[in-house]
Amino acid sequence: MPQWSDHSNGERIKILRGGEIKQAHLAEMTGLSIATIQAAEQDKCLSLPTLLKIAASLSVDTSVILGQQAPRRALRQEDRTMMRDLSHSVHDTAAGITPAVEAPSLDELAQITRQGWELYWKGHYSEAGSLSAPLLRSAAARLHEQPAGQESAAWGYMADAYRICAYVANLMGVRDLAYAAIGHAQHAAEKANDDLRKALVMSGRSWVYMRDARLPEALELAERAAVDIEPRFSRATPEQLTVYGSHVNFAAVVASRLGDKDRAADYLSQSHATGARMGNEVRAHGTLFGPVSASTQAVGINVALGQTGKALALIGSIHETEQLSEAAQHRYALDKAMAQADAKMWDASLDTLESALRGAPQWARHQALPHVIVSKVGRASTARLRRVSKLVGAGPGATGFPAATAKNAL
Incomplete structure (x- = not known):
C-alpha cells in the first residue's frame, strides 16, 4: 500500500473527498x-488560493493535501468537520x-451529559x-450565569464535557486536542472539588498517555488515580x-502493555474482587463496571x-455480555478474535472478527486491532480472509495511507 506522500496532490484531494463528496459538491463548498476542481485533481493547476479553499472545505490542513503529513486515521469529511467544531x-x-x-439548567446539563456518554459507550x-x-x-454559559459561591456543579459538568471531548479526540487520533481537553477537564474537576471526577480525569x-506510547507515565497516573479513591469495601457506595473498579482495571491494562505480569495480575485480582462485591454492572460518572467488565477486560489484558491459554479459558467462562x-x-x-488468532484458530478468529465488523461498522472504523488480527492470520483461510480484509478495508488504512500497527491498536 502506498504511503500518503507517494500520492500526487490531485490524488490526495480525490481521496480526501471520497465517495461522499462529488466534484460538483466540492465546487459549491469552495x-x-x-x-478548477477538475484541474486541481488532474494536477494541472493548484494555485495557493485554490489550495486554501479546498483545504478549508475538506476540514484539513494544507500540509495534508501537499503530502507533508498524513490525514488523521479513519477520519471522513463529517469527522473532520466535527473535530474542527x-x-x-x-x-x-x-x-x-x-x-x-x-x-440551560443544571438538570438539563445532567441529561445532555448522560446522552453524550451513552453515545460514546x-x-x-x-x-x-x-x-x-x-x-x-452550554456548560460554559451555565457557569457564567451561576451565582458566586454556587459554581461547583457547573464546573463538574464542564469537567465531564471536556472529558468526552478528550476521549473522542484521542480515539480519532487528534492527540494535541486530546491533551488540551483533558488538561482543561483537570482544571474544571479541581474547581468542582469532586474527588471522583478528579480521579476519572x-x-x-x-x-491519552498510553495511546501516545508514554507507558511508564500512563501507569504512574493510573496507579495514582486508583489509590486516591480506593474505598473501604464495607461502606463503599456502588458509584x-x-x-x-474501572481504575484498577485500567491500571492492569497499562501494566500489561508494559509486559509487567505481576503488576497486571495484582490489579486484575483487585478488579475481580471489586466486581464480585458489586454483583452486577453499574454506570456512574460516564463509566461502567461490574463482574462482567472485569472478566471481559481481563481477556484483552x-x-x-x-x-x-488464560485468555481462552476466560472466554470459555464468559456467557453473557449483554450488560x-x-x-x-x-x-x-x-x-x-485476537486470542483465537494467537492460538492459530484461524477460521474461528476470522468468524469472530467478521461478526464484530458487520455488527458495528461505524465503531470499527476507529479501531486498529482488526488490521493486526488480519495480518496475524495471514493466508490461513483464503476465502474468509478476502471477505474480512474487504470489511477491514472500510476502516483505518482504507484511504491509501498506512494502517496503524499493533502498538497503536489500543
Whole structure:
C-alpha cells in the first residue's frame, strides 16, 4: 500500500473527498468552478488560493493535501468537520470566551451529559463529539450565569464535557486536542472539588498517555488515580466501587502493555474482587463496571501479556455480555478474535472478527486491532480472509495511507 506522500496532490484531494463528496459538491463548498476542481485533481493547476479553499472545505490542513503529513486515521469529511467544531469549543471555552447560547439548567446539563456518554459507550464517536461541542458551550454559559459561591456543579459538568471531548479526540487520533481537553477537564474537576471526577480525569490522561506510547507515565497516573479513591469495601457506595473498579482495571491494562505480569495480575485480582462485591454492572460518572467488565477486560489484558491459554479459558467462562455497553461488547469480540488468532484458530478468529465488523461498522472504523488480527492470520483461510480484509478495508488504512500497527491498536 502506498504511503500518503507517494500520492500526487490531485490524488490526495480525490481521496480526501471520497465517495461522499462529488466534484460538483466540492465546487459549491469552495465557491470554485468544476473546471478548477477538475484541474486541481488532474494536477494541472493548484494555485495557493485554490489550495486554501479546498483545504478549508475538506476540514484539513494544507500540509495534508501537499503530502507533508498524513490525514488523521479513519477520519471522513463529517469527522473532520466535527473535530474542527470540537477544537473551537475546547479552546474558546478554556480561553474564557463566553458563548452566545442560552444557559440551560443544571438538570438539563445532567441529561445532555448522560446522552453524550451513552453515545460514546455505544461506539458512536462522531455523534458523541458532535454533541459534546455544544454541551461544552452550554456548560460554559451555565457557569457564567451561576451565582458566586454556587459554581461547583457547573464546573463538574464542564469537567465531564471536556472529558468526552478528550476521549473522542484521542480515539480519532487528534492527540494535541486530546491533551488540551483533558488538561482543561483537570482544571474544571479541581474547581468542582469532586474527588471522583478528579480521579476519572487522571485516568483519562493516563489513557491519552498510553495511546501516545508514554507507558511508564500512563501507569504512574493510573496507579495514582486508583489509590486516591480506593474505598473501604464495607461502606463503599456502588458509584465509588464502579469508579474504583474501572481504575484498577485500567491500571492492569497499562501494566500489561508494559509486559509487567505481576503488576497486571495484582490489579486484575483487585478488579475481580471489586466486581464480585458489586454483583452486577453499574454506570456512574460516564463509566461502567461490574463482574462482567472485569472478566471481559481481563481477556484483552492476558492477550497483551501473551497468556493465550488464560485468555481462552476466560472466554470459555464468559456467557453473557449483554450488560456491557455496546462498545465494550465490540472490544471484547476483538480481544476474543485476537486470542483465537494467537492460538492459530484461524477460521474461528476470522468468524469472530467478521461478526464484530458487520455488527458495528461505524465503531470499527476507529479501531486498529482488526488490521493486526488480519495480518496475524495471514493466508490461513483464503476465502474468509478476502471477505474480512474487504470489511477491514472500510476502516483505518482504507484511504491509501498506512494502517496503524499493533502498538497503536489500543
